[in-house]
Amino acid sequence: MFRSVVFALSGFCSVAIAADYAENTLDAGKVSAQGKPVTLLGNGVAVGDSAPNFKVVDGDFTPVTLDDYQGQAVLISVVPSLDTGICSLQTKHFNEKVAAQFPGVAMLTISADLPFAQKRFCKAENIDKVTALSDSVWRDFGQKYGLIIKDMGLLTRSVLVLDKSHTVIYKQLVSSLSTEPDYDSVIKKLKTL
Numbered sequence: 001m002f003r004s005v006v007f008a009l010s011g012f013c014s015v016a017i018a019a020d021y022a023e024n025t026l027d028a029g030k031v032s033a034q035g036k037p038v039t040l041l042g043n044g045v046a047v048g049d050s051a052p053n054f055k056v057v058d059g060d061f062t063p064v065t066l067d068d069y070q071g072q073a074v075l076i077s078v079v080p081s082l083d084t085g086i087c088s089l090q091t092k093h094f095n096e097k098v099a100a101q102f103p104g105v106a107m108l109t110i111s112a113d114l115p116f117a118q119k120r121f122c123k124a125e126n127i128d129k130v131t132a133l134s135d136s137v138w139r140d141f142g143q144k145y146g147l148i149i150k151d152m153g154l155l156t157r158s159v160l161v162l163d164k165s166h167t168v169i170y171k172q173l174v175s176s177l178s179t180e181p182d183y184d185s186v187i188k189k190l191k192t193l
Contacts, residue, residue, distance in 0.1 A: 024146030031156050033149075033177045040156060044146030051166040054141040056110060056133040059119035064133055066166060073193045074106045074162040075186070078147055080154040080177060082113050082121040082132070090157070090180055091132070092125060098183070099129035102190050112136050112154050157181065161189050169193075
């Protein structure tokens with residue numbers, strides 16, 4: 001019963017999102033799901049852009065913005081849903097194998113999961129070095145970064161690295177939703193900070 005309600009709500013959200021946001025032409029044709037291209041909605045960002053401020057919520061529904069990390073480099077790991085295998089692996093990888101190497105970098109995971117689902121996942125999986133944030137309330141992050149998957153109501157798998165002035169210095173759109181990011185290239189970029 002719960003899953004059908006979630007899917008119904010997800011479908012409702014995607015219809016509303018499709019009506020509100022233009023297609024991300026910057027990243028058109030770069031992502032697929034089950035071998036079929038997906039359409040991304042929102043503005044899109046490129047390496048060299050000043051990262052747009054965004055508003056998401058933490059596990060207690062407290063608003064969090066990019067401005068909360070002023071003067072700090074930021075890694076943003078974006079996943080469709082923490083309750084899926086690849087998203088779980090991606091989040092655990094950054095928590096267990098990357099965060100400790102770069103203690104001065106704020107490590108964020110952003111998804112469209114509801115905050116209490118994120119909180120449950122982080123507790124069950126001992127996620128303690130990465131901060132899980134939800135874009136489910138306003139869809140502000142997904143829209144400003146062009147990462148909303150049309151007709152799914154989810155965010156596409158990607159990784160962004162922002163320097164201390166919050167300039168986008170690295171962007172990886174994972175070409176297939178069913179694969180993990182290239183962690184080595186992310187680490188290589190983090191080492192340049």
